[in-house]
Amino acid sequence: MALYTATSLKSELNDRGWRLTPQRETILQVFQNLPKAKHLSAEELYHLLQGEGENISLSTIYRTLKLMARMGILRELELAEGHKHYELNQPYPHHHHHLICVRCNKTIEFKNDSILKTGTKTAQKEGYHLLDCQLTIHAVCPACQRALLPI
Amino acid sequence: MALYTATSLKSELNDRGWRLTPQRETILQVFQNLPKAKHLSAEELYHLLQGEGENISLSTIYRTLKLMARMGILRELELAEGHKHYELNQPYPHHHHHLICVRCNKTIEFKNDSILKTGTKTAQKEGYHLLDCQLTIHAVCPACQRALLPI
């Protein structure tokens, strides 16, 4: 839940006996430059990088996304499309949550400061080290309500 | 987010032109009789039913779980094991959330009334019809913190 630079990423990796690689640095940069409310799947990130001439293998993409999520650098989102999405795990002023239509998958971000407080307090009370805290609301959007039935 | 009986399930299905089948009724019952804090994956439900002599195909299990989640009868949980888990979607006094250790997957349930209020209000403000609202906290449990490194 902190802001990362290549340098701070490197020291955090090295502290654990791991290494900063060009691939990891590049992937972090992509997420840092991502427009607001944009989420990337592994496949999407892979193609985005291909488009920029960066040839990072899909295996490495998957490994890096998982690693960074477990370090608390990225958050892993289950946005109802059958595969995970990732975004930067940002602290307080930018921390937000997701409202998802289960029919059309339209997703809205919203903020609520008390939720992060609840998450922090709960983790602390149980002695857990907090990585991420996300409220996910599953619902049916207005358009899909009007479109009747289809599940 | 309501309490279901075979009868109310039937009428809600029929209202949409769908049918109450023995399989659907059985699956609902399983969830209604599940011990507190117990979550089931499709595969687990399948084997549980097999053990009770109920032969419901895995396809039907998957279809029914998805259907009931989209009806708001069950909630679909992403508990970090690589596959979905389901539990009854219960209203206020029993509504709860999950604190998950990303390393050992240990999961703790906790309650917090204000979260459901936030979810309800947010959905309402956007004109969404609320199905489920869950706070998921990803963290590292005390035991895994002591066990150093391993991601």
Added chain:
DNA sequence: AATTGATTGTGTATCATTCTCATTAGAGAG
């Protein structure tokens, strides 16, 4: 009881993610 189309079961297909392993290359030591 007859009709209709939703639902089921079986087998197969798909797709996201992980694994294997030979090769490459960070990081720290000297």
Added chain:
DNA sequence: CTCTCTAATGAGAATGATACACAATCAATT
């Protein structure tokens, strides 16, 4: 700067969860 150690990468194969196709069945409505 060079050497050593071992973490990380890339390519492809393997895995596993879930969806799909379709013929047979059966729940609801008349």
